[in-house]
Amino acid sequence: MAIAYVALGSNLGDKKKNLQRALMLLMQQGVEVLQVSGYFATEPYGVTDQPQFLNAVCRVRTNLEPVALLRTLLATELAMGRVRLRHWGERNIDLDLLLYENVVMQTPELTLP
Known part of the structure; x- marks a missing residue:
C-alpha cells in the first residue's frame, strides 16, 4: 500500500458537495481516504473570467500504482460529468495527483512530484 496526496477543486455547482462526492467515489473504487484538509476558496488561475x-x-492509501491512480482520478472526473471546454476553464471537479510516496517520474501521462 502506498500513500499519495490528491488535490481536489471545483468552481461550478455546489462546490462543497462536488468535493465530497469525489471523495466518496474514490473510496468506492478502493482508494482509502485517510485525511482531508479544510476547504479553501481561491481565485481562478490562467483564465480569470470564471467563478472562484x-x-x-486529501491523503490517501492505495494499492494502485501511480499511473493507475491517475487514471482512477480521471475516471472519477468523467463519472461526475466533467467536461473540458477550455484549458484552465470552469469545472465541476478537478482531481490532481500531487505526490505518490517518494516517486519521481515524468511520462507523457504523469509527472511526479
Missing part, C-alpha cells in the same frame, strides 16, 4: 474555486487536499 473551492479546493482541498
Whole structure:
C-alpha cells in the first residue's frame, strides 16, 4: 500500500458537495481516504473570467500504482460529468495527483512530484 496526496477543486455547482462526492467515489473504487484538509476558496488561475474555486487536499492509501491512480482520478472526473471546454476553464471537479510516496517520474501521462 502506498500513500499519495490528491488535490481536489471545483468552481461550478455546489462546490462543497462536488468535493465530497469525489471523495466518496474514490473510496468506492478502493482508494482509502485517510485525511482531508479544510476547504479553501481561491481565485481562478490562467483564465480569470470564471467563478472562484473551492479546493482541498486529501491523503490517501492505495494499492494502485501511480499511473493507475491517475487514471482512477480521471475516471472519477468523467463519472461526475466533467467536461473540458477550455484549458484552465470552469469545472465541476478537478482531481490532481500531487505526490505518490517518494516517486519521481515524468511520462507523457504523469509527472511526479
